[in-house]
Amino acid sequence: MSEPLIEVEELTKYYGKHRGIIDLSFSVSEGEVFGYLGPNGAGKTTTIRTILDLIRPTDGKAWVFGRDAHLDGEEIRENIGYLPGELSLFDDMTGVETLKYLANIRSGVDWDFVDELGERLQADLDQDMAELSSGNKQKIGLIQAFMNRPSLLILDEPTSGLDPLMQQEFFKLIEEARKNGQTAFVSSHILPVVERLCNRVGIIREGKLVAVEEIDDLKAGVLRSLEIHFAGAPPRERFENLLGVEEVVLEENRLRCKVVGELDDLVKEAARYEVVNVISHEPNLEEIFLKYYESEGQEAMEGGPNNA
Amino acid sequence: MLNNIMLKTLRDKRKTLLWWAVGITLLDIWYSLMFTSIEGDLSGINQMMENELIKGLLGGAHNLATPEGWLGAELLPLLGPLVFIVFAVSFASSTFTGQEEKGLLNVLLANPITRTTVFLHKFSAMALGTLSLGLAFWLSNVIGTSLANMDISFLSLAEVTFSLVLLGILFGTLTLALGGLTGNRGVGTGASSSIGVVSYLLNSMSEVISGLKPFRPVSVFHYYRGGEILRNGLSWFDILVLLAGIVVLFFIGLYGFNRRDIGV
Structure with a gap:
């Protein structure tokens, strides 16, 4: 195993009194596709935004490429492609304009690759964002995350809005990225997506990391x-x-x-x-969680999983 | 226009800027032309100006029959500041916290740029936008006063415009600073507007109410002299105070923005 690409230690975030994430520790190695699985509101986006230094942790720390996520944020983000969970793009710009603008802020964008991505995802690059459906916007979001072949892809709910055919294309893109030696951190609330893509998976529920497992072990228990x-x-x-x-x-x-x-x-x-x-x-996520809770015993039951 | 954040921000506001420039041009030319139509019959207005309160609100007592007096009676003390402050405050809030509330800063700041860069670009865009509006203001006054045969130097008009631009930028920076500290669009616009109104009233009322006089230097408007600039030229002390205010507010906003969470 090589140096961890992402390392998170006792990361905690409260928004005022509201729970974001509590005491998270995990690491992601170079070249792996790490799944981050949990229901909506579990704290997946909070974790990701802390790693990107968009929000500041209440406690704990994060390192990316061995560097401090806060102090060296600018250099770190040089090599990160990020797809936000709730993607907002400029309404009055087309896909091409959006990508050009972002490419000017970043470096190393390969326009042949952008064209290829556009074709493969069947993205409409000439319409204003305001006129695109959420699925078509998501494609632009994916292209901008992949377009400079970053060494780390951080994708928050990447399949949301994509039709099954485009999901398959997205799976292929991740597979190719992995072969290229790129690392991916993929959050999702959909188990089959994580099963399909990832080597390892971290499971988060109500702000706490319940388990980090090899995907095969997870599948065996589902x-x-x-x-x-x-x-x-x-x-x-x-x-x-x-x-x-x-x-x-x-x-x-x-x-x-x-x-x-x-x-x-x-x-x-x-x-x-x-x-x-x-x-x-x-498979119902709650059932998976219940299994981990049962194995954790009495203490874990206090959270009261509501598996209706 | 997509090369950097500042140009992109100006691009976002290009239509707004254009319409403001058109509006202010029409206003200025119309205002100057009014001078020719009522030049002969100013007794009524001059009489009205004998009322201390009205005099105070309209920038002091001057002979309205002179170009300086005419421009300094309403356009420069009241309409000009109103236009520049409203423009700069709304520019700053829509391009900064306005975009943040739409989740756009989330996408932007995930790139290899610092928050300092973003804040600097947002400030520069607001300042350049206000300066462009200033250019339209000056040009249209040059045209208007020429059409109305008003004897007034273009340099004096430039000086008073410069002062107006600084006043606008100061309020725009105040909005950015409040946005940097709180991330809340409403706080930025609301507080900036209230401070503007209170500041204006404090300054103009102190002409009439002597008890307010000691507090006058607290008002930003004290350092923007309107029509007085046409008669006496720029006071460099006033300019320095406005500039210092801009610099201080800029760094307060930057400090806040670097420390806080970015909204989704």
């Missing part, structure tokens, strides 16, 4: 809701004792259950009968 429709009702008891399968409910021809880890046993058992349809529900 509880998935599955619904399998059969041509005829299968015997329920055949599914009840399968490894990792819980909460089995059979309603006529429909089997609903929750699965932790690999789906192999369940799929093989289901294949014995005629399967009409399989529906996989997105």
Whole structure:
């Protein structure tokens, strides 16, 4: 492992009496894609904005490229591409004008690459920002984050507003950036996005870092809701004792259950009968958090996860 | 216009600046032409000026039949400062905290620039914008007084314009300073406007109410002499006070801006 690219130590931020983040410590290594997962309002944006020196921590410190995030902010940001969570761009400027303006403030923008990004993301660069949908604005935001091939990408909810096709293109961009040796810090409240992109993931809830895990370990622990429709009702008891399968409910021809880890046993058992349809529900973040809370024991339950 | 933050800021306000310049040009020319139409019959107005209160509010007693007296009766003591202060305050608040409240400074400051750079550029844009308005003010007065055959030197007009520009920039910087300290657009505009009004009233009322006289130097308007500049020329002490005020407010704002959180 090389030197950490981002290092955060006991970082705390209160807005007056309101909680921002509490006592966060973690680090991101060079070349990794680090996922930052948590529900809205958990403190993801606060963490990012502190790292960028846009806001000042109440306590604790952050380092980027081994340098003090506050004192050396200007030099640090030379090598950061940032996509804000709530992207605001100048209403009366087109995409090209916006990118030109930002390129004049930064250095090292490769215009061939900008054109390539524009094409791949199908961005409309000639319309005024005021006339663009949020998804199309998001594309301009992504281009400006990537356009000078920064060594660190900090992307706050990058997939918001993107349609599935563009999400795939975005995943490819991150993959290419990783191959280029770039590092990415990606925040999201959507588990599949983080699963798809990241090597490691930090999980934040109510301002506190609940866990930092390798993505494979996280996946192994994720509880998935599955619904399998059969041509005829299968015997329920055949599914009840399968490894990792819980909460089995059979309603006529429909089997609903929750699965932790690999789906192999369940799929093989289901294949014995005629399967009409399989529906996989997105894992609920709260359920993941609950799992970590349970493992943390009594003290952690005080926060009272409201998993309705 | 996209080369740096200052030019970009001026670009954002180009339409506003243009319309203000058009407005002030029309006002100035119209005001000078009024001089020709009522030149013969000023007795009524001169009589009105014998009222101490009106005299105070309109910049002191002068013979309105002279170009200096005419310009110094309403345009220079009242309309000019009003235009320049409102322009500079609204310019400063919309380009600084106004943009911050829209989340635009968040994008800007994530770039490799310091807050000091941003603040300096915002200040320069406001100062240059006000100076451009000053140029329009001077030119239109040159044209207006020429059309009205008023015998007044262009240099005197330039001097009084310079003083007005500084007054405007001072209030613009006050707005930037309050924005730098608080990040709140309303505080910046509200407090600057109130200070402007109180300052104006304090200065003009002290002509009439002798008890206010000792407090007159507190008023910014005390250092902007309006029509008096046309008669006696610029006072360098006044200019220095205005400049010092600008510098002090600039650094107060910069200090605040460097310390606080940037709004989303």
